[in-house]
Structure formats: C-alpha cells, structure tokens
Amino acid sequence: MDVNAERADIAVTEREIVTSGEVPTAVPDGPLAAVLLAAGIGAFALGLFTTLAEASAAFRERLVLNSAVGPLSGKTVWATVIFLVAWAVLAARLRDRDGLLRSATTIFVVLTVLGLLGTFPIFFQAFAPE
Amino acid sequence: MQLTNRELWTLIHGMGLGALFLLAFGGGLAGFYSLRPEWLTTAGIRERIARLDVGTVVMAVVAWLTVITGTWIVYPWYRAAPPEGTTELEAYPRSYLLANENLADWHHFGMEWKEHIAWIAPYLATAVAFGAVYYGRRLAYEPAVRRLLMWVFIAAFAVAGIAGLFGALITKAAPIL
Numbered sequence: 001m002d003v004n005a006e007r008a009d010i011a012v013t014e015r016e017i018v019t020s021g022e023v024p025t026a027v028p029d030g031p032l033a034a035v036l037l038a039a040g041i042g043a044f045a046l047g048l049f050t051t052l053a054e055a056s057a058a059f060r061e062r063l064v065l066n067s068a069v070g071p072l073s074g075k076t077v078w079a080t081v082i083f084l085v086a087w088a089v090l091a092a093r094l095r096d097r098d099g100l101l102r103s104a105t106t107i108f109v110v111l112t113v114l115g116l117l118g119t120f121p122i123f124f125q126a127f128a129p130e
Numbered sequence: 131m132q133l134t135n136r137e138l139w140t141l142i143h144g145m146g147l148g149a150l151f152l153l154a155f156g157g158g159l160a161g162f163y164s165l166r167p168e169w170l171t172t173a174g175i176r177e178r179i180a181r182l183d184v185g186t187v188v189m190a191v192v193a194w195l196t197v198i199t200g201t202w203i204v205y206p207w208y209r210a211a212p213p214e215g216t217t218e219l220e221a222y223p224r225s226y227l228l229a230n231e232n233l234a235d236w237h238h239f240g241m242e243w244k245e246h247i248a249w250i251a252p253y254l255a256t257a258v259a260f261g262a263v264y265y266g267r268r269l270a271y272e273p274a275v276r277r278l279l280m281w282v283f284i285a286a287f288a289v290a291g292i293a294g295l296f297g298a299l300i301t302k303a304a305p306i307l
Binding site for chain 2: 022023024025026027029031032035036038039042043046047050066068069070072073075076079080083101105112115116119120121122125
C-alpha cells in the first residue's frame with residue numbers, strides 16, 4: 001500500500017501542465033506547402049520522363065547521362081533537379097505566406113498519384129511503339 | 131565464407147540501408163502518432179520532437195542513399211550486357227531473366243516498377259523531414275499538419291516498401307554475383 005501511494009505522488013509531481021505561455025507561436029504554412037508541392041512536381045516529372053522514354057526512342061537516348069545506368073540516369077537526375085529547383089523557387093515565393101496547406105496538399109496528392117501512375121509498368125509500357 | 135564487392139554493395143543497399151530505413155520509420159511513426167499535448171508533459175513534447183526529428187531526417191537521408199547506391203552502383207551490374215556469344219548468363223541478371231520465359235516478368239514488371247517508383251520515396255521523405263524540423267514543438271499543437279505529415283511519411287515508406295520487396299524477390303530469382 002505504501003508503494004502505491006509513493007507512485008501516485010511521483011505521478012502528480014512530475015506532471016507539468018502546459019500553459020499558454022509555453023505553447024510555441026504559430027508559423028506560416030507556406031514553407032511546408034512549398035516542399036510538398038516540390039515533392040509532387042518531382043514525382044510527376046519522374047512519371048512523365050518514364051512514360052515519354054517508353055514512347056520515344058529518341059527521348060530515351062537523350063536521357064542516357066551514363067551508359068552503364070542507361071536512361072534511368074537521366075530520368076532520375078532530371079526529376080531530382082526539378083524537385084530541388086521547384087523547392088527553392090517555391091520556398092522563396094511562399095516563405096511568409098499562410099493558409100496554403102489545404103490547396104497545396106490537394107495539388108501534391110494529384111501530382112504524386114500521376115507520378116506513381118507514370119512509373120507503373122503496365123501504364124507506361126502501353127505507350128511503347130508497336 | 132566471403133563476400134564479393136558486388137555482394138557487399140548489394141547487402142549495403144538492400145539490408146544495411148533497408149534496416150536503418152525500417153528503424154527510422156518505426157521511430158518516426160511512433161513519434162507522429164503520440165505527439166499529442168493531451169498525452170504529454172512539456173518535457174515529454176521536447177523529448178518526442180527530438181526523436182521525431184531524428185527519425186524523419188534519418189529516414190530521408192537513408193532514402194536518398196538507398197536510391198543513389200541502388201541506381202549508380204548496383205543497377206549497372208544488373209543491366210550489364212553479356213559479351214557476344216555468351217550462353218552462361220547467371221552473371222548478367224537482366225539478360226538471364228529475359229532469356230527465361232518464366233522469369234521475364236521479374237524484369238518487365240518487377241524491375242521496371244522498382245527502379246522508377248523507388249525515387250519517389252526520397253522526395254516524400256524529404257518533405258516530411260523538413261516539415262517536422264520546421265514546425266518543431268509547434269507540431270504538437272497542429273493536429274492537421276501532424277496527420278498530413280504522418281500520412282506522407284507512411285506513403286514514403288509504402289513506396290520504398292514496394293521497391294524493397296521487388297528488390298528482394300528479383301535478387302532471389304537472379305542474384306548479382
């Protein structure tokens with residue numbers, strides 16, 4: 001019984017109530033919207049390059065940045081460059097903006113789903129010439 | 131009992147980084163789920179945020195390292211073309227799979243999906259890591275942002291999981307020797 005009472009005391013003394021003064025101030029959601037949009041744009045670019053490379057042999061050849069890796073080198077390098085550039089540009093433009101997260105999330109989801117579709121073999125192989 | 135250079139890199143790419151990725155995901159997901167002010171003290175929130183930052187940043191870094199080593203180190207060994215007239219194709223996984231009607235789909239579907247979809251994981255994981263670090267302790271008081279980041283985090287893991295699963299299955303069908 002003594003042990004239980006001791007534990008109850010410890011629980012009460014260690015519990016700190018979060019007061020309003022300790023709650024961190026709100027931050028604008030623009031920077032998060034920027035990185036989400038950039039991720040969606042990067043995913044979409046990857047899907048687009050993958051599908052275009054399947055549809056056009058000339059485009060596929062242009063994506064070969066390294067002969068050992070083949071067209072995958074260009075698809076991934078360019079999609080990553082697009083992701084990073086989009087992030088930098090959007091971060092600069094949206095840095096102090098707020099209230100963007102809902103619309104940015106919708107665009108992010110649409111672009112990412114399109115990117116996933118573009119990298120799905122059954123989809124992109126349907127664009128291969130007969 | 132020796133590992134070749136190729137086997138060692140395959141191990142680092144698949145199991146070493148894969149295990150780290152899983153650990154970081156577990157820590158990050160638990161952090162996101164439990165980051166609720168009604169469940170935590172002020173000290174608890176600080177501790178959770180530190181763990182969440184580590185989990186999400188490690189997962190993003192590991193995701194980048196995994197796709198970079200996979201694409202630029204391991205993949206060239208997978209797709210290397212055999213010299214003209216070679217009939218023993220075991221050392222050339224892509225050609226070996228394509229030469230066997232029963233195994234060809236491991237390349238046409240499995241590898242084609244894996245090599246592309248894997249690159250979406252670092253984009254998503256980077257967005258989550260940035261969000262967690264940017265919001266910091268404020269994240270505990272922004273349930274909508276916390277839920278959004280948690281779902282993007284899960285999506286990053288699912289995408290990497292597809293790539294990892296096919297990587298393991300393809301390696302079983304045609305290992306890189």
